[in-house]
Amino acid sequence: MTTPLPNIMDLTLKELQQSMSLLGEPSFRATQIHQWLFSHHATSFDNMTILALALRTKLSETFTIFRPEVVERYESFDEACDHRTEKILLKLSDNNLVESVLIPSEERMTACVSSQVGCPFQCSFCATGKMGLRRNLSAGEITEQVYALNNMVSAKEPGRTITNIVFMGMGEPLLNTDNIIEAIETLGTRNYRFSLSQRKVTISTVGVIPEIQRIAKSGLKTKLAVSLHSADQQKRESLMPIAAKQYPLKDLGKSLAEYTASTGIPVTIVYMLLKGINDSLDDAKTLARFSRSFLCKINLIDYNSIINMNLRPVTSAARELFQQYLVNAGLHVTVRKSYGTTINAACGQLATPSLHAAQR
Ligand code: SF4
Missing domain, CATH: 1.10.150.530 (DNA polymerase; domain 1)
Structure with a gap:
């Protein structure tokens, strides 16, 4: 053979x-x-x-030339706010599958891309974590996700292109930093089909401290989003057991303070509100104390249910109370609306039943 x-x-x-x-x-x-x-x-x-x-x-x-193939497309439409989200399933050269999401709005076309097949961190609320890590994506596989989403955009709306990239799909981007940086260079600095500014790129992480330090020193102008979900060490360990133990909050806080001091770029603290788990005013107080030591904004997100999980989202009244506490504490807080829940394209939902079934 x-x-x-x-x-x-x-x-x-x-x-x-x-x-x-x-x-x-x-x-x-x-x-x-x-x-x-x-x-x-x-x-x-x-x-x-x-x-x-x-x-x-x-x-x-x-060599051979193989580009990931789009094998399925899903679309959801949120009538209340006239918002459409699309998700694609891509088959890689070794038959592994990854998902990428297009989040359009009037001013932006955001591509949410995957960095790994699966993820080793196994956060309790995340479908991708249930898959375990299969492998890192190559820089080409990352870049091609953006091109595939861009092709969908230009087919529907000639003249429009992807304007923003968020590394918030499957996997932990900062366990694949070299390929993430290579893809950002191809999509931006090398001036090929896109010349996307690094400021339009957000890298999301559970807080891989050595790689945060590396990004700070690299001169990259990308934004950093840290999935915190609790500022209490014990609680965080119950939600994100591997990441929280490996990168304890006291070290993470110090590393984020160094990052913001050296780059001047504020960090986004992503906080998923989970009913009865991290949504009390005491939790808000702990979060405010943690976040005061560096330049940041806090982004509150709702939990998007995945199958076989007992976690529940908070009510909008509970979210507003939590948000108000943080605002009163002098923090900049935004609430991220979740789109694409019906097609399992929202945060934490990638690696859907269709993906698991397809990979069986
Ligand atoms: S939340 Fe992110 S880091 Fe945690 S398991 Fe999911 S993909 Fe991995």
Whole structure:
């Protein structure tokens, strides 16, 4: 049986440069090939007419080109606010599946993308965590999610493109930081099909401290959102057992203070309100104390139910009381409306029954 050729889409630009050097080619060829793959969307090496025939032949003997395929599309419509959310299921070269979500609004077209197949952290409220970690996504697989969503946008509304990216899909982005940064460069700084500003990109994390420090030093201008869900160490451990024990709140708070001091970029503290668990005024007080030590805004979100879980969302009256306490404590608080719950596209819902069934 012949071994399948590696997928060239999985190489970073630097890895492509190393491959060119092994093939005896100058480094600028790697840039040309990368552009043909990610800017011109070449599906075959024969499309790369800028390259000599001998090199195209060499490339097709060494690599294959595989792009994730959209195998399912789901759409939900929230009549109350005239809001549509779309979710796609993408099949990867090894038959693994990931989900990506398009969140349109009048001013923005936000792509919510996955960074891993599954996730190792197993937070109690999250469907993705139930899958365990299968693998990291390559930079190409991350980039292609954005392109796939962008194709949907331009097919429906010619002239519009993705304007914002949030790494809040399946997986923990800061366990795959290299590929996240590579994808951000392809989608932004390299000036290919998009030239998306880093300020329009939000990386979400459960608080992987060494990687937060690395992002702070990297000079990236992206935004950081930290899924906190409780500012009480014990409670946080009950909700996010692995992440909370590995990255305790006292260290996380210190690292966020250093991050905001060195970047000047405020952090978003994401807090999912769970009825009877983290929604009391004492919880709000603990959260206010934790959040005062660094530049931040607090984003309250409602729990979106997933199957086989006993957790419940709070009432809007309870949310308003919680929010008011924080506002009175001098904090900047926003409430994130959840869209796409009917298609399991909202926060914590990715890795749906359809995905589990498809992967069985
Ligand atoms: S909430 Fe995020 S970190 Fe936790 S299990 Fe889900 S994907 Fe992983």
